[in-house]
Amino acid sequence: MTGALLPSDPSSLAGYRLLGRLGAGGMGVVYLGRTDEGALAAIKVIQAEYAEDPQFRVRFRREAEAARRVGSPWVVPVTGADPDAAAPWLATAFVPGPSLAEAVAECGPLPARSVRVLARMLAGALAEVHTAGLVHRDVKPGNVLLAVDGPRLIDFGIARAADDTAITSADMVVGTPGFLSPEQAEARAGELGPPSDVFSLGCLLAYAATGRPPFGTGAVDALLYRTVHDEPDLEGVDERLSGLLRPCLAKNPADRPTAAALRELIVEDTPGDPAGWLPEDVVRIIAERSAAMLALPDIEPTLAEAGSGTAGSAAGTAGSGAEADTAGAGPAPGRRRFLIAAASGAVLAAGGAAAVWAALRGDDDRTTSSPPSGRDWIIGVQADLSGPGKALGRAQERGARLAVEQFNARADRPFTLTLKVADDRGDVTRAGTVARAFVEDRDVLAVLGPTSDEPARAVVGVYDGALLPLVSVSAGTSLLTTTENRSFLHARPNDLEATGPIAVFLTAGGKAVGGEYASGTAATGPSRRPGLLMDRTAADYAWASVGSVNLLVRGRGRVPYPRVVPAGTRAFGPVVADMLAAGADAFVYGGYAAGAAAFARALAAAGFDGPRYSPEAALSTEFLDAAGEAAEGWLITGTCVDATGLPSAAGFTAAHRKRFGSAPGFYAAEAYDVVNMIADVLRTADGRPTRARLTAALRRTTHQGVTKKFAFVPETGSFVAPEGGAVFGYLVADGRFRFLGPAPVPSSDA
Template identity: 75%
Template sequence: MTGPLLPSDPSRLAGYRLLGRLGAGGMGVVYLGRTDDGAPAAVKVIKAEYADDPEFRARFRREVEAARRVSSPWAVPVVGADPEAAEPWLATAFVPGPSLAEAVAECGPLPVRSVRVLAKMLAGALAEVHAAGLVHRDVKPGNVLLAVDGPRLIDFGIARAADDTAITSADMIVGTPGFLAPEQAEARADALGPAGDVFSLGCLLAYAATGRPPFGTGAVDALLYRTVHDDPDLEGLDEQLLVLLRPCLAKDPAERPSAAGLHGLIMEDTPSEPAGWLPPDVVRIVAETSAAMLALPDIEPTVAEPPATAEASPSRRRFLVAGAAGAVLVAGGGAAAVWAALRDDGDGDGKASGAGTGGSREWIVGLQADLSGPAKALGQAQERGARLAVEQFNARKDKPFTLTLKTADDRGDANRAGAVARAFIEDKDVLAVLGPTSDTPARAVLAVYDEALLPLISVSAGASILSTVENRSFLHARPNNLEATASITMLLTVGGTALGAQYAAGPAAGGPSRRPGLLLDRSAGDYAWESVGSVNAVVRNAGLTPYPRVVPAGTDAFRPIVTDMLAAGSDAFVYGGYAPGAAAFARALTAAGFDGPVYTPGAALTTEFLQASDEAGDGWLITATCVDPTGLPAAADFTAAHRKRFGSAPAYFAAEAYDVVNLIADGLRKAGKRPTRAELIKSLRATVYQGVTKAFAFTPDTGSFVAPASGAVFGYRVDGGRFRFLGPASVPSASS
C-alpha cells in the first residue's frame, strides 16, 4: 500500500515525519506521515506550480474548509492544513484499511449485512455533509475506506455549498461517470444538490453488493447515456437491498430519500463489535495494512532507481517520435538492391534468417480469429482471405522471402484470447498478427500485444476504445463503431440522396426525419450504445428531437415499444443491437404497419437477420465497414481467385483480411531486411496502402484508421430477402 519516498521528497512537513508514499498524481502527492506523538496521518501536498494558479489554490482552500465543516464518525477528520503555504497541504487521520474499490476487487462482493451497515454509516456521513450545507459530489468506491470499526468517507476535493454553482456550467460534468446522478451526467447545474449524493450512494452500494457498477463499464459517454436512460443493473440483489436501493436510484431527484431518511431506515444494523460488520477476508487486509504501517521506520530510505539498461524497451515518447517518421519509398535501381538484401535474409545482426531462402527462421503472419465461436462466420472468412493472400505472395517468382500463415482459434472468448496472444508473442518468428474478430477478445488482448510491441491489425472489431487510446502496436483497419454511424446521422438529418444516387430508392431514401426513434438494445452491450448513443448526440446537435428508448437484455417482445415510439411521432428508426433483436424489431414494426425508413449498423449484416426477419426486413438500410467483393469492380480478380481456391464467393471481411495481409507483406518487403516488430509497426503506421477494398492509412500515435476520400463505410439495403450492396456510404473524416 505504501511506496518508498523518492530522493526529491521531503522527510518532514510541518509537524509530520513523512514515512512513504500512499499515492501520487499530476497535481501532487499523498504521503503517510506520523506526528511526534506517533499518530499516523495521510498528508496531501500540492505541487508548487499548481499552487501558483489562484483558481487552483482557491479550490484547495475550499476543500480544506469543506472537510473541516463535516463532523461525523464516518468521515475522515482533518488534523492539520496550510492552504496558504508555498506547497499547500492537508492532513487527515490515516485509516489503515483498503478502499471499497480495492476490497471488492480483491475479495469480491460484500455480504448483505455488510452492505446494509455500509449504507447506514455512509448515509449518516452524508447526512452530516448535507447538514453542513455541502454536497460531496464524488461518492464512489474509491472514496470510501474500510476500517474495523466502520467505513470512512474521504476526499472533499470537489464538494461545494448546496446552492453554489460557481464552477458548474451547462457543459461541465462534475463527478465520476458510473457513480453520478442523471442530473450530473447531463450537467444540469440547476438540479445539482444533496439528492445527487444519494443516487451516487445507491450506485456505490449496488457495486458493493454485486461487484459490478449498476450502469456497466466502458466509454465515458456510454456510462453517461446509460445513467440517464437505462434502468440500473440490480440483478441478483437480495430483496432487502432492493428495497433500499431502488428509491436511491430514481431518475427524478425529488423521488429519492434524503440521506438522513435513509440512515433512519436501517438503524437496526449498527455493528455491535469491532470488525463484526466485515467479512473475514477484508478484515485480514485491514490487519495486514495496519501491521505494515506499524512496521515502517521513522523515515523510509530513499534510493535512486538505477538507469534503464540498453535492453530495456524504448519509452513511449521515443517510440511515438520514431513512429511519426515517413514511409520508405523504393523505386527504380534502388529496388533491386532491396530485393537482393532480402534474398540474403539478413536480420541486422549478421545471422541468416528466412524460411524458403536458405535461412533458418520463418517469416510468419499470425491470424487470431474466432473460428468456432459466435463470430465464426467472420473468422473463417478472414482466414480464407488471409490464406489466399499468403499463397499468392509465395507463388511470386521474385518473392524475397516465403510467408507462413499461422492461425489460432480464440473462439471469441476473452480468456482464451489472452492465451492465444501470449503464444504468438512468444514465437519470435511471428512478425505481425491479423485479428481478433470481435470486440470482446480484441479488448482483452490490446494491452498484451502493446506490451510486447507485436503489430496487431483488426479488420472487423470496431469498439471505439481500440482506436481512442494511445496504443504502441495496434492498427485499426476500419472506422470504429462511433465513426461508422456518421452516415446514419446524415440519412436522418439530410436524406438518402445526400449519400449518392444509389441511396435514392426504397423507404430509406426519404428526406430528413422530424423525430427519429432510437432503440438501444442492451443485449448488445457497448456496441448498442456506440451505435445509437452517438446518433442521439449528433442529431440533437443538428436540431432534431429524437425519441430514445432502451430495452433490457433478452427482450424479444418489441410490439409495446413500437406502439409507444409511433405514438410519440417517430417517423424513422435506428436500431442498435445484434441480428436476433433486429429481426424481432423488424417484425414488430411490420405488424404495426410501419413502412418508413429503418437504419442499423453492421451487426445485422448476417443470414440470421434475413432468415429471422423474413419479409419484415425488406427496405432496412445497413451501414457496415466491409464491402461485398462480388459487387465491387476493384475486387473482381480477388473474387475470381477466391471462387477458384475455395469453391465459393468470398464472405464479408474476407477481402479486408486479404488486403491487410498484403499490407503486412508490403511493409516487410519495404523494410530492406528482416525488421524487428517495432520497426514493422513504424513502417505500417507510416504507409498508405491501396487494397482492393479501400486505401489503408493510420495515425502514427494511436494506429487509428484514417478514412480515405472515397469512403470506408458501405451501405446495404435488404431487398427481396438478400443484401443489395449500395457502395460507399461514408462521411469522410477531416483528416482524409
C-alpha cells in the same frame, strides 16, 4: 498465471533467480523470482524509456517508499527495490492466489459472508495505508490478491501522500474507471484523500458481491458520468451487506465512514474466526497455483555467451518493445523448465508459446509452412472461429491465408511468411490466453484481429505492453483508438462514423444521394421525424450508432423521436405503437441482429413499410433468417464490402473461389488487404524490424488495397477515411443483402 521467460529476459536479477513472467504491460515486466533461500517474489522491472525520465524515477521511488511504510498483514510487503538501477525494479512477496477480478470472472460472485470478511480485512489494510499518510487511489479487483488466510492489497504505483500534489496534474483522471470516486472522476485533485479510497472499496465490494461494477461498464465518459450522478446498482446484494456499502458509496466524501470505522463496524457484523472465508472453487484455484509453485525445479546458472541470445538485460524485454537478435540461437538450457498452472488448469511446459497452440488452433491445419532455418516471419490471426462471430472470423482467416500464400508464391520475396491462427471463440477470457501466447512468441511480428469488440478491448493492453502491432478490420468501438494505446491500428471507420450515412438518408433522401440509393423502399425520404430506437442489450454499440445519428439529424434541423428499451426486450409492439403515434415516419434501430429482427417483425405487424435503417450488426444471416419477409426493404450501413460486387476486388474474388470453393464472406477482402499491407511494410524494412519499429511504420503507411485505401493517425492508430468515405450500403431485397456501394458521407458544414 505464469508465462515462460523470453530469450531476451535475464536469468537472474539482484540476487533473484528468475523463473518466469507474471505479466507484461506498457511500463515493463513483472517476473516470478526466487531467492537462494527459496522465497518467491514478484519483481517489477521498468522498461528503459520510463527509466530515462527523472520524474518517473521520482514516482517509482515514491511507490517503493509508500509500500514500505504500510505494516498491515493484508498489504503485500516490499522485499527489495532499487529505483536508481539502470532498469529500476521493485520486489514484493509473491502471493500464488488469483486476483479478486480473476476469481469473480472464473467462479462468479462471492457469498455474502465472504464479501463481509473481505471488507473487514481490506478496510484494515486501508486504515494502515491512511495512518501512514498515504492514499492508494487505485483500489480495484485487479489489485487484490486472494489467499486462504485473507486478501492482499497490491500496487502502490499511483499512491501518494495525502498532502502531495506535486507530480500529478490537476486535471488528470487517475485510477480505474468503474472503481473511481466522484472526486477522481471529476479530476478534483485537491479532494483526493482517504475517503476516495473508501468509495473505491465500496465499488470493489459491490463487484465481489454481484459480479458487476456498481456503476456499470462501457464508455469511459459514461462511466465517469454515472459515478458522479447515478445511484449505485446494488440489486442482489443482501440487506446487511447493502447497509455497509451504501455509506461507502456516498457522493459527498464527508458522508463516508473512515476505513478504521468501517473495519470496526464489520467486526461486529462478522463474528467468529474468518477461517474458511472463501468458497471451495476459489480455494481450489489457490491450491492449484500453490502446488504449481512447489513444483518449480531449481534452475542452473545460465551464461550469456556472445551471440547465444539466451540472456539479456532487464530492459530488453517485450515490455520495452526491444527484441534481442537470436538468429542462430541454440536451445534454451535444459533446466530452464517449469510448470505453469494456467487459468484453465492446464499444465504447460516453458519454452515460449508453442505449447498452447494445439489448444488454440482450429480443426484443420492453420499454419503455413515456414523456412527450414533461421527465424520465422510470422503474422498472427486472432479470430472467433467457433463462437458467435465465427462467420466473420473464418472469413478473415481465409482472406489472410490467401494473402500469405500469394506472397510466398512470389519468386522475388525476400523472406517467407508464416501464418499462425488462433481461435479465441469470441470469449474474453480465452482471448487473453491467445493474446499472451502471441506476445510470448518472439517471431510473431504483427497480429490481425480480434473479430469483435469485447475481445478486442480485453486484449489491446496485452499487445500494447509488448508493442506488438494489432490490426483489427471488424471490431468497431472507438474506445480502441486512444493516445494510450501505442500498438493498435483500426483498419475501418469506427461505429460512430459508420452510421453517418444514415443521417444523410434521413435528411436528404435517396434521390438526393443518387446512384444505387435513388431507388428502393429504404432510400426514400427525407424524413420529417425520424424514430430512433436504442436497445440497451447492445450497450455501447447502441449508444455509438443511434447517438451519432441523433446528433447529426439534429444538426440538420430535424427533431427526432428517440426511445430507449431495456436490455433483453423482444416485445417491441408497444414501443412501435408509441413511436408511430408520435409521428415517426422513418426508423433507425441501434442494436444487435436478434433485436433488429424482432423490431422488424413488430414494424411489419404494425403495417409500416417506410424507410428502416440499421448499423452493421444487422448485416448477418441471423437478421435475415429471424426477420424473414419483415427484413425486406431495410437499409444497413457497414464498413465491409461485398467483394463479389466490387470491380477492384474481382481478382481477389476469383482467387478466393479457386482456393476455397466459395465466394468470400464479409471482411475476407479487408483481411486480405491488411495482411498485404503488413507484408509490404516488412518488405521495405531494412532487415527484420522490431515490433516497435513495425508499429510505427504501419501507423505511418498508406496502402491501396482492393477494398479501400488504408491510412492511420500515427498517434492513435485511428483509421483515416479516404475521399468518398469507407462506409458501404446494403439493401435487403429478395431475402439477401444487395450491395449498393459506397454510402454518402455527411458534410462537415452540417
